[in-house]
Amino acid sequence: MPFRIKIPRSTIDRLPLYYRCLNLIEEHGIEEISSQVLGVRVGVDPSVIRKDLAWFGELGKRGVGYNVTYLKEAIGRILGLDKEWPFILVGAGKLGMALAEHNRKYGRHFHLVGVFDRDPEKFGLMVGGQRVSPMEEMPAFVKEKDIKIAMLAVPAEEAQKVAHELVKCGIKGILSYAPITLSVPEDVLVYNADYNLDLQRLAYYLSNDGNISWGE
Amino acid sequence: MPFRIKIPRSTIDRLPLYYRCLNLIEEHGIEEISSQVLGVRVGVDPSVIRKDLAWFGELGKRGVGYNVTYLKEAIGRILGLDKEWPFILVGAGKLGMALAEHNRKYGRHFHLVGVFDRDPEKFGLMVGGQRVSPMEEMPAFVKEKDIKIAMLAVPAEEAQKVAHELVKCGIKGILSYAPITLSVPEDVLVYNADYNLDLQRLAYYLSNDGNISWGE
DNA sequence: ACTTGTGAATTGCTTCACAGCG
DNA sequence: CGCTGTGAAGCAATTCACAAGT
Known part of the structure; x- marks a missing residue:
């Protein structure tokens, strides 16, 4: 049993x-x-x-x-690293591009299979070994290839909307570089990679030496 | 009291x-x-x-x-965000450069004041509003400006060595993108920004649905 | 002799439930 | 009446200490 x-x-x-x-x-x-x-x-x-x-x-x-x-x-x-995990990148700005290139060089177990962006000027660019495709093509792509993981590197204003779309086509894990808290169903996992969070935590400990003081 | x-x-x-x-x-x-x-x-x-x-x-x-x-x-x-925190970047590769540019655009409370690299080909390049300087100049710079925070975006092989140097000249907080556990004195804080850690955690939950199963 | 695996003790964090105030 | 602030209860994780195994 x-x-x-x-x-x-x-x-x-x-x-x-x-x-x-x-x-x-x-x-x-x-x-x-x-x-x-x-x-x-x-x-x-x-x-x-x-x-x-x-x-x-x-x-x-x-x-x-x-x-x-x-x-x-x-x-x-x-x-679960005995299998290869395909993932997509949404957002082909400077940060997204750097992450994709970095992954190509050092990534084990996770490989980038698609890059999407809304900006027509980006279409066709090579990023991390993949051509940038229009956002509209993302849903079919993700569903067809049954992709579960997405990296999100779009501006704050777009992030929630994109997260919604990702969830709708079956993405179950998001690594988000956007500086907002994404709201997703509870069977979807989000990891926050916004480095400002860590910088701020650092700032706290450097300011307060781990404590706060009172009195005189 | x-x-x-x-x-x-x-x-x-x-x-x-x-x-x-x-x-x-x-x-x-x-x-x-x-x-x-x-x-x-x-x-x-x-x-x-x-x-x-x-x-x-x-x-x-x-x-x-x-x-x-x-x-x-x-x-x-x-x-501690009522003050501005100066920080340096070590490692002007693709990732470091993207992070620096990103910070210039979106960074609040933390501003990049120096970029260092070992590769002479990088010297003089503009990255995040700063010129890349040789690694040798880092110690004097950090000490003189009394900088407490560093972003580390160098290859794994170099990371521990660089971390050592950073600590030696007074850095107290490191945001590290290197894929290794840095060893530092306990009064120095390290945050791991290596995104492979998060991808692997994602992979676990996607594989196991938060549990492991036994038996038959 | 040395190091794992593990119940028990301890510590730390979260959840609950409500008193205290606006 | 509503929402905060907080002691108390409940839960989770870490630390301890040692039995089990090589």
């Missing part, structure tokens, strides 16, 4: 950190690693790493540690 | 969301807002908003709600 367990969000948030680090460690030719050492490399407490991994079975060997390649591949499978 | 209270990290993480949204609401000419309505706009439970804001005093009026402009400015002060 199949049953399902909910994995803590914080665990999922850390898995890509482990994965990224294990890739590097593997390249260095290291075969075994302890939660201790991995912890230092990813900046996470070893017991957190062990708890995180334990959700998915017994991935390590007691007294020894974790096999780097095996663990890397296990985490890859957990994250 | 001065005393200090620790604000939850999750509260700080949400403040920029509120701030971003309040700016928009203010532009629409709305003067008062309840935690209820704001909650819908930012996708956060109203009681979370009230608890978050309560850390900083009584910012609202019972029976009425929050004054939009007043609240926006209060949050701005809390985050």
Whole structure:
């Protein structure tokens, strides 16, 4: 009888950190690693790493540690990186173009299959190995190829409208660079990549040293 | 007698969301807002908003709600956005350049004052309103202008080395686009802007629908 | 001897429910 | 009456400490 367990969000948030680090460690030719050492490399407490991994079975060997390649591949499978994820980019401005080019060079597991924009001047331009197509062609394209992920790099004013369209044709995950909170149905996931959010968080800690003070 | 209270990290993480949204609401000419309505706009439970804001005093009026402009400015002060933050960019590749241009157009509260790269071919290029300077000039520049924030957009191989240099000349906050976990002293803050992390988290939820299944 | 996997204790955050005020 | 501010309850995540395994 199949049953399902909910994995803590914080665990999922850390898995890509482990994965990224294990890739590097593997390249260095290291075969075994302890939660201790991995912890230092990813900046996470070893017991957190062990708890995180334990959700998915017994991935390590007691007294020894974790096999780097095996663990890397296990985490890859957990994250769904054993398949290639096609995604589209909406918005071929400077930022969108740079992201697309960057992905072409460094992207693993995710490949750009379409770029869309409203501006006719952009049509036909090559961006990240794809020709920019008019926004009107997006719905058919996404439905036909059954694409689930979109990167959104359009101006704030357009972002909500575009998000709506994306959802309507079946997109389930959006990585948004737009500086607004998108409203989407709850079965659609949005990650905010607007770097101003992070800059502002930085500013808080730099201003307040993590606290606020009162009194005299 | 001065005393200090620790604000939850999750509260700080949400403040920029509120701030971003309040700016928009203010532009629409709305003067008062309840935690209820704001909650819908930012996708956060109203009681979370009230608890978050309560850390900083009584910012609202019972029976009425929050004054939009007043609240926006209060949050701005809390985050340290009442001052302008100068920052530098290290790495004038495609991504760095796009980020710099983007910041010039849309950046509030943070302004780019220097761009550095190791590649002599880049020297002198205009990026985000600044001329690209050789990496060697960075330490003197940062120290002299007392800059605290850096954006890091260099290849993985260089990133750790550069992070070290940044820390050595007084940088306290790094927004890193490099696909590695940087190791820095604990009084230095690093935010990871590597979008592959978010794509991988998306992939997990799209693959597993938030769960994993066992058994038969 | 060393390191994982894991229940138990602890800490921190969110949700609830309502008193306090406009 | 409506909405904030807040103690208390409930839930989730981290930390601890050690048994289990190599």
